[in-house]
Amino acid sequence: MNIATLQESMYKLIVETSTNLPRDVRRAIKSAKERENAGTRSAMSLSTITQNISMADDKVSPICQDTGLPTFKIKTPVGVNQLEIKEAIKNAMIQATNEGKMRPNAVDSLTGKNSGDNLGLGLPVMKFEQWDNDYIDVRLILKGGGCENKNIQYSLPCDLEGLGKAGRDLDGIRKCILHSVYQAQGQGCSAGFIGVGIGGDRSSGYDLAKEQLFRSADDVNPHEDLRKLEEYIMETANELGIGTMGFGGETTLLGCKIGVMHRIPASFFVSVAYNCWAFRRLGVILNPETGDINEWLYQEGDNIDFAAEAEKELAAVETAAAAEAAPAPTNREVVLTAPITEEQIRELKVGDVVHITGMMYTGRDAIHKYLTDHDAPVDLNGQVIYHCGPVMMKDEAGNWHVKAAGPTTSIREEPYQGDIMKKFGIRAVIGKGGMGPKTLEALKEHGGVYLNAIGGAAQYYADCIKSVEGVDLMEFGIPEAMWHLKVEGFTAVVTMDSHGNSLHKDVAQTSLEKLGQFKEPVFN
Numbered sequence: 001m002n003i004a005t006l007q008e009s010m011y012k013l014i015v016e017t018s019t020n021l022p023r024d025v026r027r028a029i030k031s032a033k034e035r036e037n038a039g040t041r042s043a044m045s046l047s048t049i050t051q052n053i054s055m056a057d058d059k060v061s062p063i064c065q066d067t068g069l070p071t072f073k074i075k076t077p078v079g080v081n082q083l084e085i086k087e088a089i090k091n092a093m094i095q096a097t098n099e100g101k102m103r104p105n106a107v108d109s110l111t112g113k114n115s116g117d118n119l120g121l122g123l124p125v126m127k128f129e130q131w132d133n134d135y136i137d138v139r140l141i142l143k144g145g146g147c148e149n150k151n152i153q154y155s156l157p158c159d160l161e162g163l164g165k166a167g168r169d170l171d172g173i174r175k176c177i178l179h180s181v182y183q184a185q186g187q188g189c190s191a192g193f194i195g196v197g198i199g200g201d202r203s204s205g206y207d208l209a210k211e212q213l214f215r216s217a218d219d220v221n222p223h224e225d226l227r228k229l230e231e232y233i234m235e236t237a238n239e240l241g242i243g244t245m246g247f248g249g250e251t252t253l254l255g256c257k258i259g260v261m262h263r264i265p266a267s268f269f270v271s272v273a274y275n276c277w278a279f280r281r282l283g284v285i286l287n288p289e290t291g292d293i294n295e296w297l298y299q300e301g302d303n304i305d306f307a308a309e310a311e312k313e314l315a316a317v318e319t320a321a322a323a324e325a326a327p328a329p330t331n332r333e334v335v336l337t338a339p340i341t342e343e344q345i346r347e348l349k350v351g352d353v354v355h356i357t358g359m360m361y362t363g364r365d366a367i368h369k370y371l372t373d374h375d376a377p378v379d380l381n382g383q384v385i386y387h388c389g390p391v392m393m394k395d396e397a398g399n400w401h402v403k404a405a406g407p408t409t410s411i412r413e414e415p416y417q418g419d420i421m422k423k424f425g426i427r428a429v430i431g432k433g434g435m436g437p438k439t440l441e442a443l444k445e446h447g448g449v450y451l452n453a454i455g456g457a458a459q460y461y462a463d464c465i466k467s468v469e470g471v472d473l474m475e476f477g478i479p480e481a482m483w484h485l486k487v488e489g490f491t492a493v494v495t496m497d498s499h500g501n502s503l504h505k506d507v508a509q510t511s512l513e514k515l516g517q518f519k520e521p522v523f524n
């Protein structure tokens with residue numbers, strides 16, 4: 001095989017997967033968008049998401065800043081040198097990272113050091129298999145951390161919140177799968193896709209679940225019971241009302257694929273792999289002689305160009321507006337510039353749309369831990385913290401540029417957030433998925449607000465960042481450093497206010513009530 005050609009093919013696969021959402025995923029998002037009622041938070045979030053997908057297309061930049069844990073599945077004919085393929089993938093990964101198509105995402109689990117090039121112990125994951133065909137099949141999934149953290153494994157029998165007893169049968173399995181969607185809420189950037197593995201042991205069960213994510217979103221399960229179950233889950237999960245980003249809405253689940261394997265008598269696992277809407281997985285067929293790409297996979301059906309769709313929508317809205325008066329905006333819109341006063345914060349209520357102009361500072365896991373027992377590198381009084389680990393590139397003059405910068409899951413900072421806000425006088429935090437009771441209490445006491453940005457909309461937010469004014473704590477690595485960002489019109493929704501209101505708390509409660517409606521047996 002020609003090593004240079006092979007490497008180029010792997011580079012193309014990585015870049016395409018990170019920047020160009022597959023056709024089947026686009027179609028699922030489009031139909032979700034059509035189901036939402038105009039003007040709702042979910043509909044607006046889906047518009048941001050589709051705009052983001054188009055921007056990633058145009059700029060050939062990461063759809064989401066979390067380019068995930070790269071997992072390659074490779075099938076080769078007998079006689080192909082797998083070591084060469086490994087080497088080509090590693091080199092292609094370094095190149096894609098250097099060019100800002102991948103975020104440096106490989107972190108030493110013991111020291112916390114980021115390797116900087118996406119290589120590390122066990123990374124990228126590469127799983128080889130031999131087969132009878134005379135071509136090479138390489139598939140790649142870039143599954144981000146926020147949705148990975150929402151994977152869940154059930155051991156039957158068990159008792160499930162809202163659903164009661166789940167036994168060792170098809171109906172017990174049904175309950176586990178429904179529960180898995182409920183427990184993810186908006187934190188894994190809903191609406192999501194789930195891959196389910198029934199049976200196996202703890203590790204093969206999860207492998208089977210992840211394997212389902214390689215199925216095309218609109219295939220039909222050949223196993224009749226599983227086909228029915230997939231169909232039932234799609235209908236029922238979408239009645240939970242969790243909606244895009246957990247804002248409430250008609251679509252909570254975009255796809256459900258279920259696989260089964262045997263188990264041993266004592267174990268009965270149901271494993272669920274949750275994938276966010278930014279479902280990045282592609283594949284190629286390679287010529288084993290040359291290493292060239294012969295064919296791209298997942299290319300069936302229409303390809304949705306969301307930019308063209310947006311133009312059509314705009315034209316329709318303009319015609320409608322001409323025919324009848326345009327509907328009045330339902331949400332209050334507020335412009336904020338840091339430093340923000342307590343008085344300004346106290347005026348904000350859940351549902352308000354906030355546009356931020358001026359400075360904000362990124363801070364995620366490492367920074368929050370650091371700030372508990374250190375001084376802040378900058379004066380954070382009245383400032384805005386953004387839970388974000390961006391993709392950054394340095395130009396030849398030494399200036400940093402933002403390549404992708406959406407929010408990360410905020411709940412991880414729950415143990416620290418309230419104390420840090422009070423200690424430094426921070427007035428607003430921006431993230432996604434919401435935070436818990438400790439933060440809600442601190443917002444009330446101190447006069448703070450939680451703003452929800454749209455998870456995965458990394459290009460959309462990168463566009464609002466006008467300059468990088470500085471960076472601190474680079475020793476934590478690019479995603480974890482504190483970046484000083486100057487923004488213009490950075491839009492987010494108040495989902496937790498200083499009066500004790502939390503949209504996340506409300507949606508969790510109403511979705512639990514709805515989950516309870518599916519308690520009665522369906523499949524026995």
Ligand SMILES: O=C(O)C[C@H](O)C(=O)O
Nearest residue numbers: 066144145146389408409
């Ligand atoms: O690491 C990130 O930037 C985001 C992560 O995928 C998340 O969803 O929290």
Ligand code: SF4
Nearest residue numbers: 064144146189276456
């Ligand atoms: S931020 Fe959201 S869209 Fe991006 S990888 Fe995490 S879960 Fe997926």
